[in-house]
Amino acid sequence: MNSEKALNKKEKSQKRKLNELAKISLISVRSGFTFLDLFVAQIQNLNTKYGCNVPLVLMNSFNTHDDTMKSVELYSNTNVTVHMFNQESISSSGCGRFYSIPLQRPAWQGWMVDFLSSLFATFSLNLVTPLWYPPGHGDLFQSLMNSGKLDAFLAEGKEYVFVANSDNLGAIVDSKILKYLIKFKHEYCMEVTPKTLADVKGGTLISYDGKVQLLEIAQVPLAHVYEFKSMDEFRAFNTNNLWVSLKAIKRLVEADALKMEIIPNPKEVKGVEVIQLETAAGAAIRFFDNAVGINVPRSRFLPVKATSDLLLVQSDLYTLADGYFSRNTARAERSDPSIELGPEFNKVSNFLSRFKSIPSIISLDRLSVSGDVWFGANIVLKGKVKIAAKERVKLEIPDGAVLENKEINGPEDLSG
Secondary structure (H helix, E strand, O other), X not given: OOOOOOOOHHXXXXXXXXXXXOOHHHOEEEOOEEHHHHHHHHHXXXXXHHOOOOOEEEEXXXXXXXXXXXHHHHHOOOOXXXXXXXXXXXXXXXXXXXXXXXXXXXXXXXXXXXXXXXXXXXOOOOXXXXXXXXXXXXXXXXXXXXXXXXXXXXXXXXXXXXXXXXXXXXXXXXXXXXXXXXXXXXXXXXXXXXXXXXXXXXXXXXXXXXXXXXXXXXXXXXXXXXXXXXXXXXOEEEEEEEEEEHXXXXXXXXXXXXXXXXXXXXXXXXXXXXXXXXXXXXXHHHHOOOOEEEEOOHHHOOEOOOHHHHHHHHOOOXXXXXXXXXXXXXXXXXXXXXXXXXXXXXXXXXXXXXXXOOOEOOOEEEEEEEOOEEEOOOOEEEEEEEEXXXXXXXEEEOOOOEEEOOEEOOHHHOOO
C-alpha cells in the first residue's frame, strides 16, 4: 500500500506556490535574474575558464516548451549553446500507458485500479475531459534518445551528462566529480547530502540484490515510514544531481532495459484530485554498471520550490556572482533558517509586494508569518520570530525594526 497516497492541503499548497505564477526556470530569482539566466551564466563562466564548449540542455514538457523557446533567444550572443527537447506527454483517457484517477472513488474501484495498474493499462474514472501530464523525469533517457540529441552528443565526443532539477541553484558542474567518474569508470553517479528535518521524505540509496538502488517514500510500507524518515537510519537523501554516461544511456535504451518503478504522485489538476503515475531518473541507478552514490556538501542542494525559499536566496544570507550562490560566512549555524510563510505570500507577485526590502536573516533561526503582514525596509530578524496578524487586521512591520526572539500579533508588540 502506498504510504504517501494523499498529501494534505498545506503540503500541496507549498508545492504549487511558484508554479502559480510562471514556469519555474523563468521566474526571477534575484536582481532580475531568472533560473535560466543563472544556468547560462554558470556555463558561460565554465566555458570561458576552461576554453571548452559545454552546452545547456533543457528537457521541456508540453507545459513549458513555448515559454522556454522564447526565452532561449536571449542567449544567442553568449558562448553557451542551448539545446532543447520535449519529454513524452501522457493522456489519462486512452493515449498513453499511464493514467490519472480521482482519489475519491467507490471501494469496488480500488481492486480494479490495482489490476489495471499492474498491466500498465490506460484507464480513467469519472473524468470526462482528458488530462495530459508529463510522466516524471524518469522519461529523460528515452526522450533524450528519441530527440536525436543523444546520438548528436556522442558524435561530438561527449561522454557524460550532468542532470539536475531546474529549481536547484546549488547544482553546478564540478570538474572534480567528473574526473572521479572518468578515473573509476562509473556509468552513473547520484549526489546525496545529509538530511535535515526538511528532507526526511527525500529518497535514499540502499543496497538490494547486490545493486545500488533508490528507495522513495512512496515505496515504503506505512509501518516503516517512521524508519525511513529517521535521520539515524537513513542519514543522506537524493539531491537529484545525477552524472550519467551517454554511451551507457544509449546501450540501455536500445536494449529496453530501463524498467523503472512506477511512483504514484497525488496531484490536483483542473480542480480534480488525481493520482499520476510517474517514473524518477534516480531509480535508473540500478541498471547502470559500476553505479555509485557520493556524499556532497549541502551547498550543492539549494532548491527554490516556494516563496520561503526565495526569501532565503534573496536575503543577505547568500551572495550571487557569475550565476553561483554562496552562503554568507557570517552565518554561524550550519543549516539555513526555517521559514514558513502564510498563504498571503504564496504567489511570487504577492510575496514581492509585501517586502519593501528583504530582511537581514543572518542570525535568524526560525520565522513564521501568517495573516496580512507587510514588511518595511532594512528590517533585521534574529533568533525565533513569529508574526501572526489578527483576522482582518493589516500588520505593518516598520522600517528599521529589529526583531529578536519575539512574537508579534499587533502593533503593540513592536514597542520595547
